[in-house]
Amino acid sequence: MxxxxxxxxxxxxxxxxxxxxxxxxxxxxxxxxxxxxxxxxxxxxxxxxxxxxxxxxxxxxxxxxxxxxxxxxxxxxxxxxxxxxxxxxxxxxxxxxxxxxxxxxxxxxxxxxxxxxxxxxPLSDLRRDLSDRRRRAQEQEQRRAAKELAQQQRQAAHEERMHEQAREAAARRAAALPTPTWPLLPDGYYDQRGNPAPEPARGRPITDEVRIRHVARLPFVVFHSDALNSPFFREVPVEQRCDALYRVLDRLMRAPTRGTVTIDSDAITLTGKKVVMTFSPDCAAVRTLNPPMPGKKQPPMFRTKDWPKVPERHFPT
Incomplete structure (x- = not known):
């Protein structure tokens, strides 16, 4: 008691x-x-x-x-x-x-x-009044709980509708994208020599632009097939795409006046000369380059003369 x-x-x-x-x-x-x-x-x-x-x-x-x-x-x-x-x-x-x-x-x-x-x-009347107040309080609590549940259900239904609309919009955008007619590399990561590579382990995010510009050009950085299969490289043979991608990367990263670096929590973005390239936050992988966009029938295209050849690089053995 x-x-x-x-x-x-x-x-x-x-x-x-x-x-x-x-x-x-x-x-x-x-x-x-x-x-x-x-x-x-x-x-x-x-x-x-x-x-x-x-x-x-x-x-x-x-x-x-x-x-x-x-x-x-x-x-x-x-x-x-x-x-x-x-x-x-x-x-x-x-x-x-x-x-x-x-x-x-x-x-x-x-x-x-x-x-x-x-x-x-009388005590019996007070007990009855107290019981009535408790019953009314309980009914009020039940109504409040039911109202909250209904609100949660409406919110869940609204979110589901929004997700469904987003999925339908994504499907429409995908249907509007041009079907690739150029050769494609299999899905996955590739080293800078063009050999398949494992997905890099997640490292500490880099938030300093100077260090990003240095690390992004190191030989250990790998390229995802989404970037190598970009319509930007639609006329580049598959065996030359890693070299072509590195030319673009090196030129824009080496000169701040040509390429702009934007740092976010989930990606690093490099833009310049009609190129939009994304890196992982630790700068260990190039994820995308000029992904296909609906309605753009003639997207920018890689031309060798616009991207000078990079001096001989020394890869780790």
């Missing part, structure tokens, strides 16, 4: 008191019947209302039973519970301090007038 949980959805009351849920009828009756009224609480009650010891104990038990069921309960940091009269009993509060663990009434306070001097709403 001393582990009664705080009341849900009510928050902390001002000061050190944490609100608690009221007791079920049977539990409150049992506690009031078996609780021990300390001499201190008994004297406080007797002095306040000028009653005998027996009357004080009997009235305390009745009030504790009532307050535990329909009153305002709160616990402090030490575990002591304060049971106050319900608001239906008037604005002036009658209050008991209870130790639930040892089942003792520790203290009592009142506005001075005895609770039994006035007429009050």
């Amino acid at each position: 001393n582990n009664r949980a705080p009341a849900p959805n009510r928050g902390s009351s001002p000061g050190r008191w944490q609100p608690l849920e009221v007791f079920p009828q049977q539990e409150a009756e049992e506690f009031a019947r078996t609780v021990t009224v300390t001499r201190h609480a008994q004297r406080e009650y007797m002095v306040a209302h000028t009653v005998s010891e027996a009357t004080a104990v009997a009235e305390i038990r009745r009030l504790v039973e009532r307050f535990l069921q329909v009153g305002r309960l709160a616990r402090d940091a030490s575990g002591i519970v304060r049971a106050r009269s319900p608001r239906a009993d008037g604005d002036a509060a009658y209050s008991f301090l209870l130790d639930l663990a040892t089942r003792h009434v520790l203290g009592y306070s009142s506005p001075g007038r005895s609770w039994f001097d006035d007429a009050h709403v």
Whole structure:
């Protein structure tokens, strides 16, 4: 019983008191019947209302039973519970301090007038009102949950429609792209000599442009078939495409006035001379070069005279 949980959805009351849920009828009756009224609480009650010891104990038990069921309960940091009269009993509060663990009434306070001097709403009516409030709160919570669920379902349906529209748009764009009529390399990565290569391990992203311009021209950088099969190289034989791609890369990376580098979290983009080339964030692979675009029947094309041959390069053995 001393582990009664705080009341849900009510928050902390001002000061050190944490609100608690009221007791079920049977539990409150049992506690009031078996609780021990300390001499201190008994004297406080007797002095306040000028009653005998027996009357004080009997009235305390009745009030504790009532307050535990329909009153305002709160616990402090030490575990002591304060049971106050319900608001239906008037604005002036009658209050008991209870130790639930040892089942003792520790203290009592009142506005001075005895609770039994006035007429009050019957306990059964208060229990019924409390039950009705809980039922209404539960129904309201169910309506709120249903509304949230409906909103989530509408949002999920909207997102699914948007994804479907995006898929349809992508399919239309793919259908509008020209079918390649030039020889294509098999899907995968290739080293700069034109030999198939494994996909490079992901490295640390490079965010410094000077270092990007240096690393991108190193011999270990590999080329993906998406870049080598670009319509930009449609008249370049497959065995010469790695050399052609490196010419473009080297010229644009070597001269900042010719090629512009843009650094994003998922790619590095190099643009210049009608070329758009993308690298992996660690600059270890060239991913794409001038991918096909719908509606462009004559995309730019690689011409040897525009891209001078790179001096002899030394590949690692």
